[in-house]
Amino acid sequence: TEMSSDVVVVGAGIAGLSAAVEAATLGAKVILVEKEAVLNSSTTRSEGFIQGAGTQFQKDNGVEDTQEAFYKDIMEVYGQEPTVEAELIEYATMHSAELIQFMIDNGVVFGHLEAISKNPPRDVPRNHCVQDGGSGITTALYKSFLDKGGIVLLGTPCTQLITDGKAVIGIKATNVYGDDITIRAKATIMAAGSYTANNELFKQLNPKQY
Secondary structure: OEEEEEEEEEOOOHHHHHHHHHHHHOOOOEEEEOOOOOOOOOOOOOOOEEEOOOOHHHHHOOOOOOHHHHHHHHHHHHOOOOOOOHHHHHHHHHOHHHHHHHHHHOOOOEEEEEOOOOOOOOOOOOEEEEOOHHHHHHHHHHHHHHHOOOEEEOOOOEEEEEEEOOEEEEEEEEOOOOOEEEEEEEEEEEOOOOHHHOHHHHHHHOHHHO
16 A cells, blocks of 8 residues: 655654644644554553643642743753753753643643652642543544544554655555555654663663662
8 A cells, every 4th residue: 555645653652643733733744653553652551741841731720930940950850861961851841831732732631730759859840740641642632633634544563664865755564454555755753662662772861770
């Protein structure tokens, strides 16, 4: 089977679904493939906490916070780690309120706020806790994506990237029926799983746990 799209996304967790929703919102034709036959990502199985600072949800719940403070607090805890990328943390924290609003705009319902710890610098309630846990994230984003005209192929693991020189121009996949599917796309987004499935990489990035 041959298919084509503007964007193909591999993986239906929070990263892949968010990318797919955003691309579809911007008018792109998007196909998302997921190896599991149901939504069963690490996001779906998580407790459904999304951190954010300076959000409207915090203000509505009487919490005064800023993205600058969020960045400072994270760097205070993890800044000495050799693998920490400060620029990436800065980007994530400075866009965290935008992320929370994106979730709300696409149907995710937050129930309450929690702090990671009672002790500073992690005592500010920044965990935006989703009703129904992690499944509340993926179910909402999945529905939003379909509502925007997105195409989802569940039970269809990506088996190969299609390249043209150094450029990735699509993927090959196989569904549960054994059908081989070729999807050619202008952009390919890989969001195919948490690194926690790679024991070697997990140990490398989390040395304090070993």
